[in-house]
Amino acid sequence: MIESTFFATLFLLFSLLPVNAQITVYGVTGQEPIGQTATNTAAAANYTGSAAYNPTVLIAPDIPTGDQYPSLQFELQLPTTGIDGISITQQGSFLGFSVEMSVANQVLGKNSTYLQVPFLNLMANVVQRGGAVNVRVGGNTQDLAVLVDSLPDGKIIAKDTSASTNPTDTPPLQFTNDLIVMMRRISDMTNVRWYLGIPFNDTNWRLAIAEQGQQILGDYLLGLQASNEPDLYADHGHRNTSYGPSDYLSEMQSLVSAMSSDSNIQNQDVLIAPNIATGDWTPENVWDTGFVDVLDTSLAYLAVEHYPTDNCFAQFGIGTPRDAQTIFPTFLNHTSGQSFVQPYLNSTAYAQTKGKKFLMMETNTASCGGFAGLSDSFGAALWTLDTAMQMAYSNFSGALLHVGGQNVYYNPFTPPPTNQSTFHQWTIGPVFYSTLAMAETIGPSNQSQVLDLGANNNNIYTPAYAVYENGTPVRVALFNYITDPSGGSDYTASIAFNGGQIASQVKVKYLLAPSVSEKHNITWAGQTFGAQFASDGRLTGTEDIQTVSCSSDSCSITVPAPGFALVFLTDDALSESGATGATTTFPTTAYTKSINTVTVDASVLATSNGNRGNGMMGSTSKGSVNSGKRARVGYGHGVDVAIIALACVVGALMM
Ligand SMILES: *[C@@H]1O[C@H](CO)[C@@H](O)[C@H](O)[C@H]1NC(C)=O
Ligand SMILES: *[C@@H]1O[C@H](CO)[C@@H](O)[C@H](O)[C@H]1NC(C)=O
Ligand SMILES: *[C@@H]1O[C@H](CO)[C@@H](O)[C@H](O)[C@H]1NC(C)=O
Ligand SMILES: *[C@@H]1O[C@H](CO)[C@@H](O)[C@H](O)[C@H]1NC(C)=O
Ligand SMILES: *[C@@H]1O[C@H](CO)[C@@H](O)[C@H](O)[C@H]1NC(C)=O
Ligand SMILES: *[C@@H]1O[C@H](CO)[C@@H](O)[C@H](O)[C@H]1NC(C)=O
Ligand SMILES: *[C@@H]1O[C@H](CO)[C@@H](O)[C@H](O)[C@H]1NC(C)=O
Ligand SMILES: *[C@@H]1O[C@H](CO)[C@@H](O)[C@H](O)[C@H]1NC(C)=O
Ligand SMILES: *[C@@H]1O[C@H](CO)[C@@H](O)[C@H](O)[C@H]1NC(C)=O
Ligand SMILES: *[C@@H]1O[C@H](CO)[C@@H](O)[C@H](O)[C@H]1NC(C)=O
Numbered sequence: 210m211i212e213s214t215f216f217a218t219l220f221l222l223f224s225l226l227p228v229n230a231q232i233t234v235y236g237v238t239g240q241e242p243i244g245q246t247a248t249n250t251a252a253a254a255n256y257t258g259s260a261a262y263n264p265t266v267l268i269a270p271d272i273p274t275g276d277q278y279p280s281l282q283f284e285l286q287l288p289t290t291g292i293d294g295i296s297i298t299q300q301g302s303f304l305g306f307s308v309e310m311s312v313a314n315q316v317l318g319k320n321s322t323y324l325q326v327p328f329l330n331l332m333a334n335v336v337q338r339g340g341a342v343n344v345r346v347g348g349n350t351q352d353l354a355v356l357v358d359s360l361p362d363g364k365i366i367a368k369d370t371s372a373s374t375n376p377t378d379t380p381p382l383q384f385t386n387d388l389i390v391m392m393r394r395i396s397d398m399t400n401v402r403w404y405l406g407i408p409f410n411d412t413n414w415r416l417a418i419a420e421q422g423q424q425i426l427g428d429y430l431l432g433l434q435a436s437n438e439p440d441l442y443a444d445h446g447h448r449n450t451s452y453g454p455s456d457y458l459s460e461m462q463s464l465v466s467a468m469s470s471d472s473n474i475q476n477q478d479v480l481i482a483p484n485i486a487t488g489d490w491t492p493e494n495v496w497d498t499g500f501v502d503v504l505d506t507s508l509a510y511l512a513v514e515h516y517p518t519d520n521c522f523a524q525f526g527i528g529t530p531r532d533a534q535t536i537f538p539t540f541l542n543h544t545s546g547q548s549f550v551q552p553y554l555n556s557t558a559y560a561q562t563k564g565k566k567f568l569m570m571e572t573n574t575a576s577c578g579g580f581a582g583l584s585d586s587f588g589a590a591l592w593t594l595d596t597a598m599q600m601a602y603s604n605f606s607g608a609l610l611h612v613g614g615q616n617v618y619y620n621p622f623t624p625p626p627t628n629q630s631t632f633h634q635w636t637i638g639p640v641f642y643s644t645l646a647m648a649e650t651i652g653p654s655n656q657s658q659v660l661d662l663g664a665n666n667n668n669i670y671t672p673a674y675a676v677y678e679n680g681t682p683v684r685v686a687l688f689n690y691i692t693d694p695s696g697g698s699d700y701t702a703s704i705a706f707n708g709g710q711i712a713s714q715v716k717v718k719y720l721l722a723p724s725v726s727e728k729h730n731i732t733w734a735g736q737t738f739g740a741q742f743a744s745d746g747r748l749t750g751t752e753d754i755q756t757v758s759c760s761s762d763s764c765s766i767t768v769p770a771p772g773f774a775l776v777f778l779t780d781d782a783l784s785e786s787g788a789t790g791a792t793t794t795f796p797t798t799a800y801t802k803s804i805n806t807v808t809v810d811a812s813v814l815a816t817s818n819g820n821r822g823n824g825m826m827g828s829t830s831k832g833s834v835n836s837g838k839r840a841r842v843g844y845g846h847g848v849d850v851a852i853i854a855l856a857c858v859v860g861a862l863m864m
Pocket of ligand 2: 319320321322323363364
């Protein structure tokens, strides 16, 4: 993205973020940059930079008192027969990412010969643990996208600002098919699978993305969204005010008919719908039109999009003002994730009766960019992990964390601003750690089933889940939402198998930070991505897996306040989640030319070397902090540059 359009783009992105129902966002030009609002601490009061680097630190909620204070010693009986309410089978790729289409050329790479190595590393980290990672390239910008043959300066994405007509001043997004080729290159290196979206701003269907997407991505294309938050179209002026679920169904039928007469679309059974924001329409409003039966053979997935709250008032002066410090506690207990899934429980059951999978195509802590100090806190990481586990338990089949630009607080990862890319690296947000922990908790077997254990008498601060494979408990996930630096609120759960065999010892990995308000000092099994601008996408530090000896009838696991513990009940449960195992080596090439591009050594791409995480992945090559990591990875298209061989070692579980 060129600098002169940088801030214009920031404003644009805001206008595209989902907002609550009943909110209409008209031209936002002239709004204050997000970084100048909603600060809560003295240190951050005068901060004027991008939201992604906002220094606001909230105050951790008080330690609960009275009846709400949890018992610090409790037993967890894992049922081994007749397991009531256990979920459908889940995949290790459950928690993936949703990348706003307009920032794909900052996050994924510049083009198909210039991939962002930090992005590859981050994805490889998830793939090693869960077997695959699912990424959507879409969002509001997909609805206005137009595939063009070429763009000036070899760009793959550009805004046609001359043609913005609608009330949100959203210029059409132009892209070339090199965007899709770039996605394919990424998949060739690590097992990223994609969702794209068919533009839905009008019914003169632009199907090129479906044609090219299928042709280029093949099996790596999981599905195509048909519409993005259609229940907000009327509010946002994209349809007339009477637009309702049956109008949407008619448009879907028109789309299906257009697709079936397009011989360049090989696979018709690919659509993802209705992707409602659950703003003006409930899912039932859509189902009750006969939607699923009418479109049956065209629907690959049913899906929704949802954020638990919004920060639109701070951004646009509309909606309800919300203070991050005040609402922080509402993210920091088990009720939060349960409330999040509640509107969809009927729909996940309904989807099963129709033989469809149900997805959460876009979520994060809050729409309109999230909240400073909240969305980028360790508390948000715990919330994301608990909510993802709650979705898995509630029979969703996947969820995608939204990634915006520099102007949002909630990013799992943020590339440096364009003009700082030569001396800064990426900033990894707390919620990225949730995706690693989630991938390991579910694992890559495709047999995992999730059970909410109602732990500790359903105390809201100490939830726990068990993961079963083929009827046997293999992993247990334990949360402690309380912040108590004294150590006085650490708890010990005694895990016992109801009628089953106890192992003599179990392995434990912790997700830790000193407080729920912590932004950077976060570790997963002792490893970290460090502070702002500090990461090339690899974990640093030595992996720390604890061994806990068990008594004859239980294993006692301590969970710090705050913290998350993942207990591996068997060695197989640990190794299948990517801790050990054989590796596969894929050759590729990288080339270096300009001074800003470092030489890519074999270890730059996150490597699974049979000893995942033990230092090898952690090391940052000398000088890399100052040289940037935007190494170009190419495929030898006869380019006129020095080509060096790069052994890109990717996880054994890669397919
Ligand atoms: C913020 O700026 C004002 C005016 O320049 C100054 O008086 C104040 O001390 C600053 N606050 C902080 C926390 O730096
Ligand atoms: C890809 O992007 C890089 C960096 O901007 C540029 O040097 C290169 O020419 C581009 N490649 C193509 C094929 O446009
Ligand atoms: C939909 O978007 C396309 C491409 O940006 C544009 O040409 C077309 O006019 C838009 N349709 C409406 C109804 O705005
Ligand atoms: C509103 O849109 C519907 C469906 O697209 C159309 O049938 C109807 O005529 C429109 N109404 C008005 C007042 O434009
Ligand atoms: C569940 O959804 C189905 C399909 O829309 C609907 O018929 C039914 O009434 C819903 N049940 C509840 C309890 O909302
Ligand atoms: C727990 O979370 C729920 C849902 O977000 C919220 O309504 C409730 O106030 C929270 N409880 C406490 C004690 O903070
Ligand atoms: C998930 O689906 C399973 C299998 O149909 C069912 O037994 C269970 O009750 C469902 N869970 C929820 C929370 O709806
Ligand atoms: C980068 O660009 C921004 C916005 O134009 C500007 O404020 C900032 O000073 C620039 N930073 C550097 C290091 O050039
Ligand atoms: C799990 O499912 C994915 C996607 O369908 C597939 O690629 C992978 O091979 C499966 N893994 C196992 C262990 O069966
Ligand atoms: C980082 O957090 C850990 C606890 O998770 C703590 O022991 C350590 O002192 C912290 N380090 C810094 C530099 O704050």
